[in-house]
Amino acid sequence: MTRDRSFLRDNGLTLVFGAGFLLSLAGQAIAGHADFNNQLIAEDLQPLSFGGYLLSSDFAVDVTENWQSEYLQFFLYIFGTVWLLQRGSPESKQLHKAGPESDAEQKTGKYAKPDSPRWASAGGSRQVWYSRSLGTLMCTLFLLSWLAQSVTGVAAYNEQHLRELQAPISWFEYLGAADFWARTLQNWQSELLAVGSMAIFSVYLRQRGSPESKPVGSSHEATGVEG
Template sequence: MTRFLRENGLSLFFGTILVMALAGQAVAGLAEFNDQQLVAGLQPLTMRDYLLSSDFAVDVAENWQSEFLQFLLYIYATVWLLQRGSSESKELDRRGHESDQDQLVGPHATDRSPAWARAGGWRLAIYSRSLSIMMGSIFLLSWLAQSIAGRASYNAQQLSQYSDPVSWLGYVSSADFWSRTLQNWQSEFLAVAAMAVFAIYLRQRGSPESKPVGAPHDSTGLEG
């Protein structure tokens, strides 16, 4: 058990604080929602009903889709785009998909390489892009979930104000949908840009996200 915890500490840590953050969001969100219900003269919801509501779903989905979009763009952009001096960038002479030898695929694969890395054809083509495919798929599913839950929440508000509900296409072209979406996107893009630039000049000893403390500012692609 000790070995398992040590070797999986990063995923266990973030998985734990994810559950804690979701629980905190549910408690705070329910309190806010029920305050609004009481002001409007409506019945408050139980925790179970709130967790199954479109209001909770849209709040979760709109954050998830922006996070996975951030990683999708970051993964793909760092194949081709470089940042001199940043540990978040590849070395300046390694732009692009790199050679089969560098990537340990096909005849250059080792005995411990994944089976699809040793294969050729469509299996290697898919596996070579599997990370961005997965991130892109989760982003699209989260964005779809946001649009469906957001529409339900928006239409509930419309009906409470004796206004007409909107279709799904009407909602995804509405200001409400894009306001929710873009306020999350801009924060993710800011965070990535800040990390890429700060990593040129600032250090965190022992972190693979930082260069070694004594590395020159213009060293690119080094990990500490």
């Protein structure tokens, strides 16, 4: 029992957000199925089963267009905060640390500690890749989910066109279509707004006990300090 409690405590952030993700995805599927069938009924078409909706391009494009924007947010934030600074924000590095920093600061190469990841001291291409592995993964997931959005998006777009007795378009044509960019940019603008707002609001506002906030008594000028 103690070991189970320790596991839950040590992994609470991942477990709670993971469970929240699954519940939200299930809720999206249920609500989306109902809304999709309402549209079909309004067009005098046969409603789709719940299982059929889960395998449909309409459900897939709604999911992937959100995923790509979230991974874009993290990719830009991870790489952007290497060089970009915000005075007074805990979301920024300290003002004198812009850039990739030295091996001593990053504990790589000969400065690696006994408990450092093995590739931190490996040198060569392995260390170069590992030093950028988090941002690289976020970029890869963004590109893959954006590709998935484009593929499922054109399928959903053409399905709607066929129901309206209009000619379908190719994937390349869809990449330049207003529908694709409307879906994409409506998510990008919200993610960029959220990150920018968090960076500046955290200069002046506090949340006691959160590492995303400075300590309550810290100066507004304190930069790169977490509570």
